[in-house]
Amino acid sequence: MIAKDVRERLAIITPLTCAFFLAWSFRLFGFRDAVLEVLTGSSPMTAPPTLVAEASFIQQAMAVEFPAPIDYGPINEVCGRTPFRPGLVFTCEGQHGGIGMLRNQMLKCIRYAIHGGGALVVPSIALRNKNDLKDIETATEMPLEYLLERETFKKHLAAGCPQMQLYDRVEDAPSYSQRQGQPLQLLGDQFEPDHPRTGLRHPRAWRHEFDGWLASRGVQLQRERPVHIQMEQSFLEYPVRDDGDAFVHEFGKILSFRNDTRELAAKVLYALRTRFDLPINPAVAINPNAYYGAHLRLESDAIWAWPPSEWRFSRMHDQFEEQFRNIERTGLRTVYVASGNQTVVRMFAEYLTTKLAGSSSGGDDVRVVTKQDLLSPDDLRRLSAMTFDQQALVDFMVMFKASAFMGVAHSSFPWNVALRRHELSRYAAYANEGSDLLRDEYSIIMGMAKDYPYVDSFVTSIWP
Incomplete structure (x- = not known):
């Protein structure tokens, strides 16, 4: 037994x-x-050991997309003070622009939906015309994962704002087939059209104004007969710091770039480290004394939008000269360039070599490279299969990690990079080391306000 x-x-x-x-x-x-x-x-x-080391490097580098991992606390606080109610669903359809502006437009639309206390449909993107870069408002609609990670977004929003219901399609909202009439279109600044350039004066009054607007249209919220609000795309009107610095630092982290583009960026970083023996630690957001990041905004759509006859830094020479002065100041000799125009990159490399050769610091050892120069043939084929805006994600991540960075003030791309990097700065303000529009120990947005016909309110209206 x-x-x-x-x-x-x-x-x-x-x-x-x-x-x-x-x-x-x-x-x-x-x-x-x-x-x-x-x-x-x-x-x-x-x-082989080298492949193991490379894989480890890539994993670590991919994980550092922001200066610090997301903290849901500040988002929880904002959502916690908002009464949510059934029978109301917001959509952010066909958001358009380059990645800097498009990402911010999505975040702003989500913020309005939180104000409104309604459910949200995962935002979508208007595809840029590949044959005409300035045509950013095509009728071709792409899902969020065209540029961003859908499941990561859903996970972060669910954890940060659990009161908000999130749907993949508007038709998934309960009783949507019995909705009240046609979708209602709404601009974010519709209730305060005379706001200053720095944004809405009273963003926390938006909910009251919104509810009054619904009532004026005879709308009564009912779970069985939902109301669909289509948020249209207004421009840089939301004062992002109204919810506090902690919220500013965390809210943008709910959107994460596509994993494949972050992997390519990590491979670019690995190539920079191994090819030029640069001190790049993949687990650190910004490594000193490694490489310089230069964003050149001289593509065809930029020249069309900001003509050189009126915009000083749309002139190639002026943009090149500002970058040269900063490169010389930093002493960095590996220069990573982000530009959608390879001819401009070649001209910039020649310009730097000539200028640095005539300077006291010398220019024989300057190395100007792009992602195309650093990726393997297989990865280059992957990159080439991507669109203009998808490729820009790779540059964004490499620029974010640069030892020093510079861009122009009339583009949202460099502002996104510089403001994200500024979270690591020892300065609270944006111009403590000089007179440029933004200048800290990591980044410079070149020039002063007088150098531009006007300066958009990127500082007050962009979530890093």
């Missing part, structure tokens, strides 16, 4: 022990090894 009892217990314990061992082996090694195999094409038992 005793022997039989022992056998029965062993029959139960043995498979449980094996299952426990296998489960923990997977947790300790399986996920890591699976990622390694995806990145290198080899298992950890057969991958």
